[in-house]
Amino acid sequence: MLKIDNLHAEVGGTPILNGLSLTVNAGEVHAIMxxxxxxxxTLAYVLGGRPGYEVTEGSVTFAGQxxxxxxxxxxxxxxxxxxxxxxxxxxGVSNVQFLREALNAQRKARGQAPLSGGEFLKLAxxxxxxxxxxxxxxxxxxxxxxxxxxxxxxEMVQMGILDPAFAVLDETDSGLDIDALRIVGEGINxxxxxxDKGVLLITHYQRLLDYVRPDFVHVLSKGRxxxxxxxxxxLQLEEQGYEAVA
Amino acid sequence: xxxxxxxxxxxxEWRYADFAALKTLAPERFDEWETVELAPGExxxxxxxLKGSAPELHxxxxxxxxxxxxxxxxxxxxxxxxxxxxxxxxxxxAHFQFGGVTIGGGEATREFVTRTVHAExxxxxxxxxxxxxxxxxxxxxxxxxxxxRAAQKTDAAQDFRALLLERGASANTKPELEIFADDVKxxxxxxxxxxxxxxxxxxxxxxxxPEAARALLVRAFIADAFAALxxxxxxxxxLDAALAVLExxx
Numbered sequence: 001m002l003k004i005d006n007l008h009a010e011v012g013g014t015p016i017l018n019g020l021s022l023t024v025n026a027g028e029v030h031a032i033m034x035x036x037x038x039x040x041x042t043l044a045y046v047l048g049g050r051p052g053y054e055v056t057e058g059s060v061t062f063a064g065q066x067x068x069x070x071x072x073x074x075x076x077x078x079x080x081x082x083x084x085x086x087x088x089x090x091x092g093v094s095n096v097q098f099l100r101e102a103l104n105a106q107r108k109a110r111g112q113a114p115l116s117g118g119e120f121l122k123l124a125x126x127x128x129x130x131x132x133x134x135x136x137x138x139x140x141x142x143x144x145x146x147x148x149x150x151x152x153x154x155e156m157v158q159m160g161i162l163d164p165a166f167a168v169l170d171e172t173d174s175g176l177d178i179d180a181l182r183i184v185g186e187g188i189n190x191x192x193x194x195x196d197k198g199v200l201l202i203t204h205y206q207r208l209l210d211y212v213r214p215d216f217v218h219v220l221s222k223g224r225x226x227x228x229x230x231x232x233x234x235l236q237l238e239e240q241g242y243e244a245v246a
Numbered sequence: 247x248x249x250x251x252x253x254x255x256x257x258x259e260w261r262y263a264d265f266a267a268l269k270t271l272a273p274e275r276f277d278e279w280e281t282v283e284l285a286p287g288e289x290x291x292x293x294x295x296l297k298g299s300a301p302e303l304h305x306x307x308x309x310x311x312x313x314x315x316x317x318x319x320x321x322x323x324x325x326x327x328x329x330x331x332x333x334x335x336x337x338x339x340a341h342f343q344f345g346g347v348t349i350g351g352g353e354a355t356r357e358f359v360t361r362t363v364h365a366e367x368x369x370x371x372x373x374x375x376x377x378x379x380x381x382x383x384x385x386x387x388x389x390x391x392x393x394x395r396a397a398q399k400t401d402a403a404q405d406f407r408a409l410l411l412e413r414g415a416s417a418n419t420k421p422e423l424e425i426f427a428d429d430v431k432x433x434x435x436x437x438x439x440x441x442x443x444x445x446x447x448x449x450x451x452x453x454x455x456p457e458a459a460r461a462l463l464v465r466a467f468i469a470d471a472f473a474a475l476x477x478x479x480x481x482x483x484x485l486d487a488a489l490a491v492l493e494x495x496x
Contacts, residue, residue, distance in 0.1 A: 048451050051443070076453035088448035092466025098449070101462065106453035141466075158452065 001026045001198045002166055007058035008223075009046045016042040018223035019058070022200075024166075029192075029199040031209055031234060034220035035242045040202045041085060043220070044170040047200075048082035049075055063165065076102075077109035079165030081158075083172045087151040090142035095154065096124060098142050099161050106162065127160030131187045148175030156187045163191070166198045173208035185211025206238040219245065250277045259331070262386040262418045264355040267301040267327030279333075281307040284314040286337070291317040293480050295487045296356075299325040307333045310340040312366075317343040319475050321484050322356045323491045331359040336369035344373040345471040349488045351381030351415070351495055361390045364397040364430075371401075376468045377408035378488075379415035380495060390422040393430050400430040408438040409467050411460075464492055 002024040009017040016039045024030050034040055045053045047060065049072035060067040063078055070078065090098065104114040115123065128135050131153045143151050152172055159167060169188070173181055185208055192199045193212075201212060209217075209231065217233040218225045219242065227233065227245065237245050250273050253260040284290050288311065296302055302324050310316045314337070322328050334342045348356040356379075362371045377385030387406045408417030421434045441463060449459035468488055472481045 048447075050447050050451075071456075072447060072450035073453050073455045073459075076451055082451045084448065084451075088442075088444045090442075090445050090448070090463070090466070092469055093462050098454075098462065099452070101458060102449070102452040102454050105455060105458055109453070162452065 001063065002200070003061040005059045005061075007043075007046070007060065008056045009042060010054050010056055011042060011052060015056075016223055017046065020220070020224050022218065022225060024198045024200060026198055027195045028215045029201060029212060030216045030218060031201045031203060031214035032218050032220050032225075033203060033234060033237055033242075038220040039223040040220055041170055042223075044082060044085075044168050044202055047075075047080065047168050048072060073105065074109070076162070076164075077106045081162060081164035081167045083155045083159060083167060083169035085171040085174065087143045087146075087155050089144045091144050093142055094140060095138040095142050096121070099124065099138075099158060103162055123161055124157070127157045130160055130190055131157045132183055133157050149177060149180040152176055152184060153180060153187075156184055156191070160187065160191045165196065166200075167192050168200045168202070170202045171204065172201075173203055173205065181207060182211055184208075188212050206234045209234050250274060252276055258420070258422065259359050259361070259388055259390070261420075262355065262357060262384065262388070263329065264301070264327035267355075270301055271303060275303055278303075279305045279307050281309065282316075283309040284311050284316055284340075286311040287313045289315040289317070291319070291475075291477075293475075293484060294318070294320040294330065295484070296320065296322045296324045296328045296330060297487070297491075298328065301326045302328040303331075304329065305331045305333075307335075308342065309335045310337060310342060310369075312337045313339045315341045315343070317475070319345040319472055319480070319484060320347070320358070321488045322346065322348045322358065323350050323488060324354060324356050325350075325352070326354050328354065328356045329359065330357075332361070334360065334362040334371070336362065336364050336366070336371065338366035339368045340366075341369065342371040342373075343474050344371075344375075345474060346373075346375045346387070347378070347468045347471045347484070347488050348375070348385035348387075349378045349468070349491050351379065351383050353382045355384040355386065357386035357388070359386075359388045361392070362402065363392045363394070364400040364402060365394050367397055368399045369397065371403070372474065373404045374471045374474070375404075375406045375419075376471045377406070377417045378411065378464055378468060378492070379408070379417065380411040382414050384416045384418065386418045388418075388420050388422070391424070391432060393423075393425040393427050393432070395426040397427045398429040400427060400432070402431070403433040404435070405433075405470075406436045407467070407470075409464065410438065410440055461489060461492060465489060
């Protein structure tokens with residue numbers, strides 16, 4: 001579903017990713033763990049197409065297409081969702097307005113009919129309930145005045161509404177208390193744990209993986225994957241640290 | 247015979263004007279004012295859209311009686327130099343509400359120039375202006391406030407923010423305060439910036455094409471100017487008139 005081959009990328013002339021290769025098949029959840037500065041967030045941004053993140057070598061194929069040749073909004077329409085470590089505040093633009101326009105732009109790009117206001121609100125209500133986010137919050141401006149945990153839950157509501165084929169979740173667990181972590185974990189399972197979907201979970205800690213069981217765990221260090229294994233690798237990392245394991 | 251002296255760049259209220267464009271106007275135009283008087287207690291609102299293709303000069307005098315409320319909302323999207331100039335005289339307890347948006351590209355200068363005289367005690371004024379420009383265009387807001395000696399408890403606020411979509415566009419603002427009373431509040435805020443790149447990428451990552459993301463962000467930005475307009479239909483009409491100019495750009 002997603003095939004990353006020998007990916008090199010730099011930011012502001014500094015190489016961050018140095019030959020990263022990874023394949024995620026449909027139905028799989030992969031976790032990427034690694035110390036600060038390993039290149040985890042850079043990987044997420046490169047996949048999302050953020051300006052300033054320059055690919056210098058390698059390829060990324062997603063849903064049979066050259067992902068790197070596409071604009072960020074085209075990647076989204078193709079089914080790629082990027083969950084932000086730091087969701088952006090957009091004053092003056094309500095979540096409902098933003099997400100309805102975004103969803104309908106994606107649907108248009110896929111040749112599907114737009115959702116009406118009523119249909120959209122029904123969908124939004126359903127996904128907000130799944131993440132136990134008050135529907136009133138979705139009527140407020142995007143992420144403005146939201147707590148850290150609310151922002152992360154709102155990200156997952158967005159993911160539920162947009163229903164992507166593949167999600168790259170960049171430290172979605174950071175800033176969450178224990179209850180919110182469980183709600184978000186269950187939300188990810190409900191939305192993404194399906195035979196035709198894939199997930200790349202980027203995280204520092206084992207704790208989210210208690211709820212979202214990964215099929216594979218990879219250790220990222222200095223811009224490349226230095227070790228891969230099953231869920232037991234995450235536990236080993238938690239106990240022994242990155243230096244001992246990788 | 248005309249005795250009207252045309253404006254010069256030395257006059258504060260004309261300093262950012264396009265004098266080449268002004269030269270194309272007949273001299274008597276500089277003596278034309280629309281005067282509107284509001285009786286005590288009256289409320290009146292006017293909404294304007296400036297969207298001509300030749301230089302435009304609109305000058306309004308508002309004489310606002312005791313406890314009356316004058317509201318003026320305007321989109322300045324002229325295709326050439328376009329100026330809306332307003333002189334306001336506030337009696338006791340009167341209020342002046344102004345919301346303005348200058349928007350456009352090309353090489354045109356679009357400006358709002360206000361002079362608000364708080365002549366008597368307890369009058370209030372609130373002015374919110376947003377400027378969105380690209381190309382080589384310029385947006386200006388010059389707001390002068392005079393508070394007379396007797397005008398205690400004056401509360402005057404001005405807020406100007408500009409969003410420049412391209413290098414080459416510019417914005418000018420210059421608050422001018424002449425205060426002769428001692429118990430007054432005069433607030434002024436100004437900021438000039440560019441489109442928030444983080445917000446644009448965030449919106450793109452959710453599937454919004456760049457034009458759609460920009461339109462949403464610009465709409466949110468200029469909406470402040472019409473937030474005090476208590477008529478949703480008129481609000482929409484003004485916002486749509488402003489955003490139509492942005493769409494023409496694409």
